[in-house]
Amino acid sequence: MNGPVDDGGPADGDGPAPIVGILGGMGPAASADFFAKVVAATPARTDQDHLRVLLWSDPLVPDRSEALLHHGPDPTARLLHGARLLVAAGARLIAVPCNTAHAFLGPIERLAGVEIIHMIDVTARHVAALDPPVRRAGLLATTGTVHAGLYQTWLAAHDVEVVLPTAHEQERVAQAIRWVKSGRRTATAARAIAEAGERLVARGAQALIAGCTEIPLVFGQGDAPVPVIDPTRLLAEAVVATATERRRSIAG
Amino acid sequence: MNGPVDDGGPADGDGPAPIVGILGGMGPAASADFFAKVVAATPARTDQDHLRVLLWSDPLVPDRSEALLHHGPDPTARLLHGARLLVAAGARLIAVPCNTAHAFLGPIERLAGVEIIHMIDVTARHVAALDPPVRRAGLLATTGTVHAGLYQTWLAAHDVEVVLPTAHEQERVAQAIRWVKSGRRTATAARAIAEAGERLVARGAQALIAGCTEIPLVFGQGDAPVPVIDPTRLLAEAVVATATERRRSIAG
Numbered sequence: 001m002n003g004p005v006d007d008g009g010p011a012d013g014d015g016p017a018p019i020v021g022i023l024g025g026m027g028p029a030a031s032a033d034f035f036a037k038v039v040a041a042t043p044a045r046t047d048q049d050h051l052r053v054l055l056w057s058d059p060l061v062p063d064r065s066e067a068l069l070h071h072g073p074d075p076t077a078r079l080l081h082g083a084r085l086l087v088a089a090g091a092r093l094i095a096v097p098c099n100t101a102h103a104f105l106g107p108i109e110r111l112a113g114v115e116i117i118h119m120i121d122v123t124a125r126h127v128a129a130l131d132p133p134v135r136r137a138g139l140l141a142t143t144g145t146v147h148a149g150l151y152q153t154w155l156a157a158h159d160v161e162v163v164l165p166t167a168h169e170q171e172r173v174a175q176a177i178r179w180v181k182s183g184r185r186t187a188t189a190a191r192a193i194a195e196a197g198e199r200l201v202a203r204g205a206q207a208l209i210a211g212c213t214e215i216p217l218v219f220g221q222g223d224a225p226v227p228v229i230d231p232t233r234l235l236a237e238a239v240v241a242t243a244t245e246r247r248r249s250i251a252g
Numbered sequence: 253m254n255g256p257v258d259d260g261g262p263a264d265g266d267g268p269a270p271i272v273g274i275l276g277g278m279g280p281a282a283s284a285d286f287f288a289k290v291v292a293a294t295p296a297r298t299d300q301d302h303l304r305v306l307l308w309s310d311p312l313v314p315d316r317s318e319a320l321l322h323h324g325p326d327p328t329a330r331l332l333h334g335a336r337l338l339v340a341a342g343a344r345l346i347a348v349p350c351n352t353a354h355a356f357l358g359p360i361e362r363l364a365g366v367e368i369i370h371m372i373d374v375t376a377r378h379v380a381a382l383d384p385p386v387r388r389a390g391l392l393a394t395t396g397t398v399h400a401g402l403y404q405t406w407l408a409a410h411d412v413e414v415v416l417p418t419a420h421e422q423e424r425v426a427q428a429i430r431w432v433k434s435g436r437r438t439a440t441a442a443r444a445i446a447e448a449g450e451r452l453v454a455r456g457a458q459a460l461i462a463g464c465t466e467i468p469l470v471f472g473q474g475d476a477p478v479p480v481i482d483p484t485r486l487l488a489e490a491v492v493a494t495a496t497e498r499r500r501s502i503a504g
Contacts, residue, residue, distance in 0.1 A: 027299040028291040035307070036284035045434045047279040050311035055287070056341075059302035089308075089341045182297045 017051055017247035020239055021091025021114070023082045025057035026064065026098035027181045030213030030232065034097035037236035051243050054091050056082050064100035065144030065174070076104045083112035093117065093246070095239045097213050097232055099141055103148035120154045122238045123231040127207060128158035130227065137229070138163045138205030140193055140219070141212045143174045151211055163205040169196045180214040190218035197224045269303055269499035272491055273343025273366070275334045277309035278316065278350035279433045282465030282484065286349035289488035303495050306343050308334050316352035317396030317426070328356045335364035345369065345498070347491045349465050349484055351393055355400035372406045374490045375483040379459060380410035382479065389481070390415045390457030392445055392471075393464045395426045403463055415457040421448045432466040442470035449476045 020038070024031030035055055044050050061079060066072030079101060086094060094116045096105060102120050109116045127137050139151050139162050152162045165173055173196050176189035193215055197208045207227045210216045216230045272290070276283030287307055296302050313331060318324030331353060338346060346368045348357060354372050361368045379389050391403050391414050404414045417425055425448050428441035445467060449460045459479045462468045468482045 025299065025302065025304070028294075028296075028302045028305070029288065032284060032288035032291055035287065035309070036281065039280040039284055039309075040435065042280075044280075044311075045436075046430075047277065047311045047313070047315070047433060050277065050280045050309070052277070052311065053280070053307075053309040054337075055305075055307040055309070057287070057302070057305040057307070059296075059299045059304065061299070063299070085306075085341055089337055178298075181299060183292070184297075 017243045018092035019052045019054055019090045020243055021083075021086030021089075021094040022053060022055040023058075023079065023086060023094055023096045023101075024055055024098070025059045026061055026096075026101055027214060028057050028059060029181070029183070029217060031055060031057050031097055033217055034095070034213065034232050034236060037233050038095075038239055041233070041236045041240045051240065052090075054086055054089055056086055058082050061101070064098065064103065065142045068100070068103060068144040068148050074104075075101065076107065079104055080108050080111055083108050083114060083116075087112055087114050093239065093243055095119070095235055097235060099150065099211050099213060099231060100144040100148070102150055103144065117235060117238050117242060119231050119235040120150045122234050123209065123211075123229060124151070124154035124158055124160070126234050127155060127160055127209070127229060130207065132206075134160060134206045134227075136161045136163050136204045136206050138197060138200030138203075138208045138226075139211050140165070140173055140196060140200075140208060140215055142177055143170055145211055146170060151209060163200050163203055165196050165200065169199055172196060176218075177212050177214045180217055186218055190223075193219045194223055197228075201226055269495045270344035271304045271306055271342045272495055273335070273338030273341075273346040274305060274307040275310075275331065275338060275346055275348045275353075276307055276350070277311045278313055278348075278353055279466060280309050280311060281433070281435070281469060283307060283309050283349055285469055286347070286465065286484050286488060289485050290347075290491055293485070293488045293492045303492065304342075306338055306341055308338055310334050313353070316350065316355065317394045320352070320355060320396040320400050326356075327353065328359065331356055332360050332363055335360050335366060335368075339364055339366050345491065345495055347371070347487055349487060351402065351463050351465060351483060352396040352400070354402055355396065369487060369490050369494060371483050371487040372402045374486050375461065375463075375481060376403070376406035376410055376412070378486050379407060379412055379461070379481060382459065384458075386412060386458040386479075388413045388415050388456045388458050390449060390452030390455075390460045390478075391463050392417070392425055392448060392452075392460060392467055394429055395422055397463055398422060403461060415452050415455055417448050417452065421451055424448060428470075429464050429466045432469055438470055442475075445471045446475055449480075453478055 062073035179189040314325035428444040431441040
């Protein structure tokens with residue numbers, strides 16, 4: 001609303017919901033999926049009922065898992081660059097559709113001066129509120145997300161235990177994610193993820209978290225005998241709810 | 253590359269392809285579809301092989317057909333605002349995934365100082381190059397696009413005649429587009445569009461142009477006995493080709 005560029009346009013009084021920024025590109029297909037889920041989660045009958053969204057798809061963000069596991073380049077500077085780009089263009093609320101990137105978001109919110117809707121937090125709250133209750137949730141995610149302990153930390157706060165793949169199973173999940181990112185062997189990737197999910201269910205998982213934004217592209221509700229949780233969709237719904245709430249509080 | 257915001261980030265030498273701007277929100281679901289098609293059209297094996305894309309989804313752009321048909325608010329100022337926002341954030345190449353909006357793009361390119369890849373031009377060239385040759389192409393589009401004569405003008409330059417729905421059929425196509433935009437009655441919309449397409453084929457159309465970005469969401473290749481042309485996909489391919497070409501010429 002007070003971004004430097006916004007001043008050049010028509011009066012903003014006609015659309016008081018904050019501009020939603022999407023810090024994406026990790027990967028690009030997952031960002032497209034997330035944006036589509038934001039659109040689908042918006043109650044709208046015409047174009048004009050939708051939110052203003054600015055999506056920055058930046059494939060130059062260094063690999064998050066490489067940074068966490070093998071001392072690869074730190075993605076923080078590039079993520080901060082993206083957040084600042086979005087804020088400069090008017091975004092007042094940011095979503096990051098990449099689970100692993102959440103290991104680096106700590107300083108971004110403060111340094112960029114913008115609110116970030118936290119996907120892992122949103123997902124943990126959702127899992128904790130499931131009925132029938134879930135006390136053990138299986139995690140399908142990148143090796144970086146697993147090692148960073150993101151879901152373990154946030155779910156422990158709700159007394160939910162995380163069931164992890166074995167090292168061998170995890171390597172297969174990571175390979176499947178790389179296939180989805182490359183657009184190749186998608187069906188093979190889907191089967192590998194479903195198999196890893198079955199093992200987690202056999203070891204007591206009462207729900208499965210599709211904890212990498214590439215996974216919901218090939219694996220969803222109905223692909224397992226327990227609920228499949230899609231953090232991308234939950235983040236989209238949280239973004240729409242928060243932006244709508246802001247619109248209401250500004251209008252009131 | 254020399255946008256004010258880009259200077260705050262890491263050196264751009266690591267990704268010399270120009271930032272692609274998407275001036276979208278007309279409608280938002282069509283913009284999501286377009287961005288997904290850009291990602292799919294990019295030859296990439298890892299996240300890092302993709303293009304940097306900035307998508308501005310602005311649902312506040314006044315209805316394009318209303319402006320063309322019923323003296324509704326002119327969308328030009330809002331489109332120019334969006335183009336300038338994208339340029340200020342670093343975009344050097346812009347795509348507008350809305351056919352009807354192309355009736356207003358004339359001044360935008362010059363006033364915003366940025367190259368716009370023209371979807372109607374790209375589509376007309378594609379139709380003219382089809383083999384076997386197409387001399388009569390059916391048009392499924394908004395009433396605004398039909399009245400603005402966009403496809404008629406660009407295809408005439410290639411000696412391709414446009415076959416239009418009758419006024420009654422056109423009203424059904426326009427209603428179907430509104431349904432897709434609202435996310436309601438999608439299957440009914442798909443059937444209405446397929447029926448309108450059949451009438452055009454019966455009147456001599458040798459190909460059908462899905463000339464509104466909402467139409468490819470529900471109607472595609474294989475849904476008609478003639479080729480179905482998807483301008484959204486053609487625009488995505490043209491954007492990727494142009495950006496890749498620029499990367500090469502900068503690198504060389």
